[in-house]
Amino acid sequence: MAELGLHLVRRRPMSRSMKLMGAVIMSVGIGFAVGFAGGFAGAAWAAERTADVPATVAEGKDFGCGAKGQKACPMQGWMKTVMQSATTSGDGAKIASALDYVASKPPPGMPKWVAISKEGAEKAKKGDIDGAKASCKACHDLYKAEYKAKHRDATF
Numbered sequence: 593m594a595e596l597g598l599h600l601v602r603r604r605p606m607s608r609s610m611k612l613m614g615a616v617i618m619s620v621g622i623g624f625a626v627g628f629a630g631g632f633a634g635a636a637w638a639a640e641r642t643a644d645v646p647a648t649v650a651e652g653k654d655f656g657c658g659a660k661g662q663k664a665c666p667m668q669g670w671m672k673t674v675m676q677s678a679t680t681s682g683d684g685a686k687i688a689s690a691l692d693y694v695a696s697k698p699p700p701g702m703p704k705w706v707a708i709s710k711e712g713a714e715k716a717k718k719g720d721i722d723g724a725k726a727s728c729k730a731c732h733d734l735y736k737a738e739y740k741a742k743h744r745d746a747t748f
Contacts, residue, residue, distance in 0.1 A: 655745045667739070667748035679725060687716035687724050694731075699743045702735050 657665040664672060675694075678686035695709035712727025 658740070658744050665744045666746065668744070670748050675728075679721075679728070682721050684716040684719050684721060684724070687721065688713040691716060691724065691727070697748060699735075699739060699746065701742075702738070704734060705731065708734070 655665065657663050658668055663669075675690045678690045691709045691713035695706045695713065698705040708727050708731045712724045712731075715721075715723035715727065
């Protein structure tokens with residue numbers, strides 16, 4: 593290959609954040625090109641494709657909490673201390689109390705938050721610890737990613 597003037601250059605692997613930034617730039621660029629040529633229909637496509645990119649990259653916001661080496665975010669810290677100890681203990685009254693507290697703190701745009709939390713609290717009060725934990729999982733499955741992307745630094 594050297595005879596042809598081609599030299600192989602060994603590059604360092606890209607970090608995850610650099611890959612995500614590249615994906616955002618690529619999506620926006622493609623969206624612009626398609627949108628420019630096709631009545632801006634591609635701009636919506638580009639916006640959809642960046643929806644799963646973490647908010648810290650997509651919006652440029654640094655939450656300053658929750659990542660490795662950083663302090664816990666408000667709800668994250670509460671979950672690790674209060675909710676985790678309640679569920680680990682298997683104490684229905686503690687779990688119910690924690691879930692009632694969660695129900696009192698619904699973030700905007702998450703309409704099922706209160707109902708899921710209250711349902712879990714009722715199950716915990718009746719001694720159905722597995723049912724209460726299932727409500728935690730249901731809420732996490734539904735809202736965890738969105739909460740982390742939009743509200744992770746909010747007071748809890």
